[in-house]
Amino acid sequence: MKKIILYLLILNLLSLNSVMSQNFSQLEIKIFKNIRCLVCQGQSIADSNSDFAQTIKSVVSDKISQGKNEKEIYNFLSSKYGDWIVYKPSLNIPNLMLWVIPYLFVMFGVMFFLKNLRKNRQNK
């Protein structure tokens, strides 16, 4: 068990290392973590040192220097590579279902639970 924890700790440190080894601001790191590395398997650009990740990191840093905010940077990258590049999709009509459906499920679940609860009490 200790070995597994140690292994996971090393892996975590290694992934952090790619971002922390360079002097990036908190905002840059936050944005990097929310941008998918398109040439990697399940990694954000924060976790990757690939050529693509380095270029996008550099573009993000430039945009921040130009005074662009987080949303503008996501919009810019989405316009070039599609919404897939952003881990947290923006709230637009095609993505609306993704945002609304979980809440609807929770709402219906609670309603169903309360209805059954009331029914059981009435039966008793």
Next chain:
Amino acid sequence: MIFFFGLTNNQKYDTRDNVGKQISEFELTSVKSNNILTKSDLDRSNFKLFNFWASWCPPCKDEHPFLMKLNKIDKLKIYGVNFKDDTKSAKKFLIDLGDPYDHLLLDETGKSSVEFGIYGIPESILIDKNLIIIKRYIGPINNKDYEEINSLVTK
């Protein structure tokens, strides 16, 4: 239902959304004149193929003969964007294999190519006279792509 659509939806990188849209503003250095070429400098009389390549990229060598063939099409101008490369190596590459480009441009940092939605090379973008993207070719151009570009440009 969501799971079904999730399975059928292609989650891979896809730039088809860019097709039909006009290319973005860009700045690339011309090797010949050393000037900066921008979108407004592009002539509106011909179809254009933006080919992103590098001398260190083996698939770029594979597509090179097809670019040489495409260069013979009168209505098409080929813009070669040399991507994150050493200029000397790039020039040697073109001397050894032939130069298919009407304009050779440099993107030393790769950042200008982001404006075109490029994530790797080789990649090519065919645009019409109104600078609208007609088709994107991800990966090396092959004979089938050559035939397609030829028919799109000459029809």
